[in-house]
Structures are given as C-alpha cells and as structure tokens.
Amino acid sequence: MTTEQLRAFLQVAQEGRLSTAARGLGLSQSGLSRQLQSLEGELGTRLLVRTPGGAVLTDAGERFLPHARRALEALLAGTSELERLSGTPRGTVSLGTLHTVGAYLLPDIIPAFAQQYPEVRPRLSEGMAPALEEGVAKGTLDLAILSLPVRRADLVAQKLWEEALILAVPRGHKLTRLGKPVALGEVVEESWVVIPGMSGTRALEAECEARGVTPRLALETDNAEAIRRMVERGLGVALVPELMARDHQSRGFDVVPLVRGPRRQVALVHRGEGYLTAAARALKTFIVESIRAMPEPWGARKGGASGQRVR
Known part of the structure; x- marks a missing residue:
C-alpha cells in the first residue's frame, strides 16, 4: 500500500x-x-460505507484506523531520514491554511518557493482552524497556518502576525460616507456575508448575543473570494481581516475601521521539528522569512522567529 x-x-x-x-x-x-x-483491494475488506449522512467507517475501518496513522507516521519519518541524508528537499508537503491566507497571502509566497525548490510539491488545502489543527495532530497535514489559540498541547505554534478585523462594505455604502471608524455594536443589524466559524463571524455572533439580536445573514459561504465578490455587488457587509482588504480600492469595495474592534493572531503550526521532512522544513522556513521580509501594508504586527510548544 x-x-x-x-x-x-x-x-x-x-x-x-x-x-x-x-x-x-x-x-x-x-x-x-x-x-x-x-x-x-489490498486489504481484502471494506473500510468505509457511504450513507446519506456521509462516509462511515466499518468495524474493519475502525480497527484499521490507528494502524494506518502509525504506518503513515513511520513512512514519513523514514522519508525524512532519507531526505536528511541527501540534503535536498524534495517530495510533497501538505500545507493547510485559513481561507483568507490561502487567497490573499500565499499567492505572494508559493510561486517564489517553487522557483527556489523545484523538487518540492506543495499540496494546499483550506479550512477552519479547528480542522486544520486536527489535521496537523493526526499527520494528514505537515504544516498549517491558522488563527490562535491552538488547543492541543502537543503542537508547536510560531506566531506569524497579528491584525485587526475591519468592515468590508460595498463601494459608496452609508458607513463609508460617515468618514470615521464605527463600533461593531453600531452595525450588527446590517446584512452580513459570512464564512461560518471564521474569526470575524465569531466576533459578530458574540456581539449580537451580547445585544440580544440575531444577525441578518445574507449569505453563508466557505470561500473568501465569494465574500469579496458578494460585498462588491452590494449583497451585504463582511467582517474580514486586514490582510483581505489589501489593495481594496482596486478590488471594488470600501473598508471601514472598527473602534476597539476584534483582532486575530495567525501562527504556523506543526508537530515538532522531528516530524518534518526536509521539504516541510524548507517550506516552513521560507514562509516565516517571507512574511518577516514583507512590508506591512495591512497594519500587521509580525511575530517572533522561533516556534513554541503550545501549553
């Protein structure tokens, strides 16, 4: 297999x-x-059964699951040892990332990485922080860029930057015409475009709960670019990280700062240096150094240089 x-x-x-x-x-x-x-076919038994609710493990699948995890870890550890001997990063690296990071930051980093390391093939997947964290812990992801805090104590997190969340509104919106920052509590009754589970959505839900109102959701999506396009076309407003609002004037929407608004911290997470292949270490270093070298067009506060095991 x-x-x-x-x-x-x-x-x-x-x-x-x-x-x-x-x-x-x-x-x-x-x-x-x-x-x-x-x-x-290799194992001679069914591991999964498809149902209307999704894929369910059979009894054989449940029994095979922990062995599969250990087998993959052993294979990756062996690959890492061979790569250390050769000294040349090569092969696949699985990188999980937040939707906004995948859409608005990694296109500035991955092409340059590919030029420097042509034998490494990054495999990118996007998701919410809890799922990314679990993917790293279980070994299906080598690295993940996600928002803090990290809940598992067995992972290493290196803070990359911190940034404010701001309002993205349609061009010429009444909030833009105010010409000043607003408090989140003043705008909770707007129509919203959200990604469920995103840091901005959690902040909105908390503010609405505190005020005893239900947010008016114009659209739920799992795609950062869909949020931008829907806001541009006037469907609603969105609470997004400043990273997403870079070059907003050319993207077709306005931004409105928030008074004492929520912030998010973004970190690079992995299981520890001993679990990383040479290719994964190369990508990790390249991401950290690339972000550190970037100007700060979205007001981000850059993180430190070393990773820390989460406690």
Missing part, C-alpha cells in the same frame, strides 16, 4: 465526507475513490 492510499483513508475518516476530503487532499472525488478502492 502507498502513502497516498493511507492519506486518503485518514482524510475521509477525519472529514466524514468524500467531497470535503477530496478538496483537502487536492484530488478529484473520483481520484479519491480510486485510492480508497485500491486500499480496500
């Missing part, structure tokens, strides 16, 4: 749906199904 088969099985076991798992692995759903069928 192959690492691709094991990754496919572990990702489906984690996500519970083939479509979500396929996106996380950068595969088509048919490609993921072939990996699973091949693994089941």
Whole structure:
C-alpha cells in the first residue's frame, strides 16, 4: 500500500465526507475513490460505507484506523531520514491554511518557493482552524497556518502576525460616507456575508448575543473570494481581516475601521521539528522569512522567529 492510499483513508475518516476530503487532499472525488478502492483491494475488506449522512467507517475501518496513522507516521519519518541524508528537499508537503491566507497571502509566497525548490510539491488545502489543527495532530497535514489559540498541547505554534478585523462594505455604502471608524455594536443589524466559524463571524455572533439580536445573514459561504465578490455587488457587509482588504480600492469595495474592534493572531503550526521532512522544513522556513521580509501594508504586527510548544 502507498502513502497516498493511507492519506486518503485518514482524510475521509477525519472529514466524514468524500467531497470535503477530496478538496483537502487536492484530488478529484473520483481520484479519491480510486485510492480508497485500491486500499480496500489490498486489504481484502471494506473500510468505509457511504450513507446519506456521509462516509462511515466499518468495524474493519475502525480497527484499521490507528494502524494506518502509525504506518503513515513511520513512512514519513523514514522519508525524512532519507531526505536528511541527501540534503535536498524534495517530495510533497501538505500545507493547510485559513481561507483568507490561502487567497490573499500565499499567492505572494508559493510561486517564489517553487522557483527556489523545484523538487518540492506543495499540496494546499483550506479550512477552519479547528480542522486544520486536527489535521496537523493526526499527520494528514505537515504544516498549517491558522488563527490562535491552538488547543492541543502537543503542537508547536510560531506566531506569524497579528491584525485587526475591519468592515468590508460595498463601494459608496452609508458607513463609508460617515468618514470615521464605527463600533461593531453600531452595525450588527446590517446584512452580513459570512464564512461560518471564521474569526470575524465569531466576533459578530458574540456581539449580537451580547445585544440580544440575531444577525441578518445574507449569505453563508466557505470561500473568501465569494465574500469579496458578494460585498462588491452590494449583497451585504463582511467582517474580514486586514490582510483581505489589501489593495481594496482596486478590488471594488470600501473598508471601514472598527473602534476597539476584534483582532486575530495567525501562527504556523506543526508537530515538532522531528516530524518534518526536509521539504516541510524548507517550506516552513521560507514562509516565516517571507512574511518577516514583507512590508506591512495591512497594519500587521509580525511575530517572533522561533516556534513554541503550545501549553
């Protein structure tokens, strides 16, 4: 059996749906199904059953799951040892990231990394911080860029930057015409475009709960670019990180600062240097150094240079 088969099985076991798992692995759903069928053929038994509610592990799948995790960890550790001997980073690196980071920061970093390390193939997946954290802990992700805090004590987190959350509003919106920052509590009754679970959405929900109102949701999506386009077309307003609002004038929406508004801290997370392949270490170093060298067009406060194990 192959690492691709094991990754496919572990990702489906984690996500519970083939479509979500396929996106996380950068595969088509048919490609993921072939990996699973091949693994089941190797083992001579069914590991998963599709139901209307998603993919469910069979009894054999439940028994095989911890062995698959240990097997993948052992294979990755062996690969890392060989890469240390060769001294040349190569192979696949799985990087999980927040939606906004994947859309608005990594396009400034990954192409340059690919030029410097042509034998390394990054595999990018986007998701919410809790799912990314679990992916790192279970070994389906080598690295993840997510918002703090990290809840698991067995992971290492290196803070990259801190930034404010601001309002993205349609061009010429009444809040823009005010010409001054507003408090989040003053705008909770606007129509909102949100990503469920995103830091901005959590801040909005907390403010609405404190004021005893229900947020008016014009649209829920799982795509950062969809938020931007919907705001540009006047569907509603959105609470987004300053990173997403870089070059907002050319993107077609206005930004409104918040008075004492919420902030988010973003960190690079992994299981420890001993678990990283040479390729993963190269990508980790490149991301940290690239962010440190960037100007601060969105008002970000850059993090430190060394990782710390979360407690």
